[in-house]
Amino acid sequence: MRASAAWKRALRVVFIYFDFHHKPMPKKKHAQKSAAKMSRPGRQQKTEKKLSDRVKTGIPGLDQLIGGGFERNNSIVVKGTSGVGKTIFALQYLYAGVADYNEPGMYLSFAESKEGIYKQAQLCGWDFPRLEKEKKIVFARYEPHEIKDIVTSGGGSIRDAIESGGIKRLVIDSLSVYLLLFENEYEANRSVLELFEMLHGLNCTTLVTSEDPLTPSSAPSGRMGFLTDGIIHLYNIRKGQKRIRALEVVKMRNTTHTTELCSFEITRKGIVIRRGFCWKKGEDTETEGRREPGSW
Numbered sequence: 001m002r003a004s005a006a007w008k009r010a011l012r013v014v015f016i017y018f019d020f021h022h023k024p025m026p027k028k029k030h031a032q033k034s035a036a037k038m039s040r041p042g043r044q045q046k047t048e049k050k051l052s053d054r055v056k057t058g059i060p061g062l063d064q065l066i067g068g069g070f071e072r073n074n075s076i077v078v079k080g081t082s083g084v085g086k087t088i089f090a091l092q093y094l095y096a097g098v099a100d101y102n103e104p105g106m107y108l109s110f111a112e113s114k115e116g117i118y119k120q121a122q123l124c125g126w127d128f129p130r131l132e133k134e135k136k137i138v139f140a141r142y143e144p145h146e147i148k149d150i151v152t153s154g155g156g157s158i159r160d161a162i163e164s165g166g167i168k169r170l171v172i173d174s175l176s177v178y179l180l181l182f183e184n185e186y187e188a189n190r191s192v193l194e195l196f197e198m199l200h201g202l203n204c205t206t207l208v209t210s211e212d213p214l215t216p217s218s219a220p221s222g223r224m225g226f227l228t229d230g231i232i233h234l235y236n237i238r239k240g241q242k243r244i245r246a247l248e249v250v251k252m253r254n255t256t257h258t259t260e261l262c263s264f265e266i267t268r269k270g271i272v273i274r275r276g277f278c279w280k281k282g283e284d285t286e287t288e289g290r291r292e293p294g295s296w
Contacts, residue, residue: 054067054069054070055103057093058093058101059093059273061272065260066249066258070205071252075229076206076229077175077207077208077210078090079234080234080236081214085234085271086210086234088124089234090209091107091120091126091128093207094107094137098136103168104138104165105137105138105170106138106162106204108173110147110178117139117173138161138167144177144181145181147195148191151191158202159201159202162204168204170202170207171209175209175210176209176211176212178191178192210224228251230253235247247262260275262274
């Protein structure tokens with residue numbers, strides 16, 4: 001009986017060993033299937049195409065927050081209070097387009113002169129006069145009422161300049177000045193809607209600046225939200241005895257973007273965005289002034 005029991009135990013060990021070493025392993029098979037799926041040419045091409053449709057901003061730290069860049073031909077509004085860095089943000093976007101990605105740009109101003117804008121660019125080492133001579137940058141200044149007529153006509157001279165110069169990146173500075181032209185909210189809403197409809201037909205990836213005394217606790221995008229493809233807020237937050245600049249991606253259509261508040265610095269080479277920022281309610285006291293009429 002003892003010998004019989006010993007034989008049974010021995011046979012059981014043999015069967016377990018054989019079963020373990022000769023049965024197909026489900027996990028390995030699953031891993032092989034997953035690897036095969038990932039290596040399919042169609043999936044790889046789809047991923048590459050998705051990335052190629054993104055426009056790199058040229059602003060260190062930003063592209064990682066917005067899925068690799070702006071979606072091509074979209075219109076993005078950059079909002080913030082005076083002096084927070086909206087113009088530098090826009091100039092850096094244009095300069096990087098020319099210098100790094102061979103994409104000509106156009107700066108369309110409703111208020112500030114070419115000399116004033118180019119002087120700001122020079123502080124970061126960006127030679128816009130040279131790029132203009134090389135026909136890689138176009139600067140145009142229009143009065144708000146002129147823009148109203150151009151929008152009504154579907155683009156007019158702006159469309160002509162974009163098509164003749166092969167412009168891929170456009171900056172409009174600023175929406176707030178344009179809105180001062182209108183006497184009531186209805187006219188302003190209708191004209192802004194027409195403006196963004198025109199922009200979508202220009203085959204450019206556009207940044208539109210807007211003066212707005214924002215804080216992290218401000219209400220979100222409001223009526224602007226459904227008109228634009230993306231909204232970025234720039235803040236100038238008081239923390240103790242100093243102020244810290246911060247960026248928030250409020251909206252970016254067709255993009256999985258960060259929901260973090262990220263600090264940024266304006267250096268001699270432009271804006272650099274940092275991950276991680278600690279903000280507490282009550283620290284955003286820099287915008288206690290009242291909102292400008294027509295400000296979005």
